[in-house]
Every structure is written in C-alpha cells, then in structure tokens.
Amino acid sequence: EAQVTQNPRYLITVTGKKLTVTCSQNMNHEYMSWYRQDPGLGLRQIYYSMNVEVTDKGDVPEGYKVSRKEKRNFPLILESPSPNQTSLYFCASSAQQNLIPYEQYFGPGTRLTVT
C-alpha cells in the first residue's frame, strides 16, 4: 500500500529536549516536505527536499532541521524545542517533476506538545 508514515503520532516533551520526528514514504518520490498546521493558519511549509542530499527552507524553518540521506526518509529534528513549536506536523511526498506539482501524499500527522 502506498503510504507516508510518521512517528511518533503523539509526543509531549519539555523545552530544550532534542527530538526527532521520522517520516518515511514507499512510493519512490523524490520530493518530500514538512508542514506545520496551526488553527486559523492552514498549513505552513517548514522544509522541503527535492531529492537525496538536497534540502531547502520553507516559510517557517526557524528552530527546525532536516536531513535527506535516503530517498524514502526525511526526518524532522527539533534541536531545542520551545512551546511555540507546539503544533500538528505533517510530512508529505510527491511525484513532482518537470516543474509541475502533483498531488502530495500526507502522513497521518504528529501532534507535538512542548511544555
């Protein structure tokens, strides 16, 4: 089954404690992206990756890191989480090519609470 998986689904942590949210896709997609969803703001892009070892900032990258060492995995790293990073996070992948955006497939979401 084609899917994007994220772990953990729920996480409560304390300020400053490093954490990683994993994301994996089995569709051989080159493009992957991380979003955060906050009430009234829709989804905002944190980072994206066009391919292995190619990553770039989205609209709200501060406080986050990513890596893309393998095509299927795109972990999101919070080195020192703060309460304003409490949010719902989505990983997505897509078969974008030739400058044409296609449907993005989303993971189930990770609800993060930083106290």
Place this chain on the structure above:
Amino acid sequence: AQKVTQAQTEISVVEKEDVTLDCVYETRDTTYYLFWYKQPPSGELVFLIRRNSFDEQNEISGRYSWNFQKSTSSFNFTITASQVVDSAVYFCALSEGGSNYQLIWGAGTKLIIKP
C-alpha cells in the same frame, strides 16, 4: 506574492442541502495549479482535486463540483446534497510549480453537516 483566501471560517448546514466553499487566490504567474484537500475529524489530509491554470472547465465528481474562474481568481467547491460524512475542514491551496513546488494554503473552512 501568492496568497489563498478562504473567507468562510465555518459553515453549518442541514444534511441534503447544497453548500459552496469559496476560495480566492492571488498569483502573478500565468501558470499555476490549484488544489482542494479534505481533513476529516480523524485528521488525515485527503486530496480531492488538482486544476491547472489553462483548464477552466468545471469539474464534477459525484456530489462534488468545482468552479474555476480566472476572471475572479476563484476556485470554488460545491457539495450537492450534503451528507454528515462530508463534515470536515476543507483546504484550498495554490502552487506555482517551479523549483519548489510549494503549496500555499488557505486557512481552511470547517464544514459542519447536521443530520
């Protein structure tokens, strides 16, 4: 600058009524892509439709239809004979393609269908 506006924060209708969700977008590009996604109470994001700027034909899929009008920069979504299972948050999104494939999201419209 790109922008997507969904002015209706919340809509509540009785089952079997027709309902239209508005989406107004801003872009300077002549080539762009518009999307609708559904987020049911379970939280996942479900792709509904993608439309490119060169195709202004309206689309119908069962009870769902979309009205794309470049003259008013709108891409509205209508549900005919609504059902309780249509209750969800609906997002409109815009992509200009190019090197990022970034999706710019509206804030979403929460649709409540009462039995």
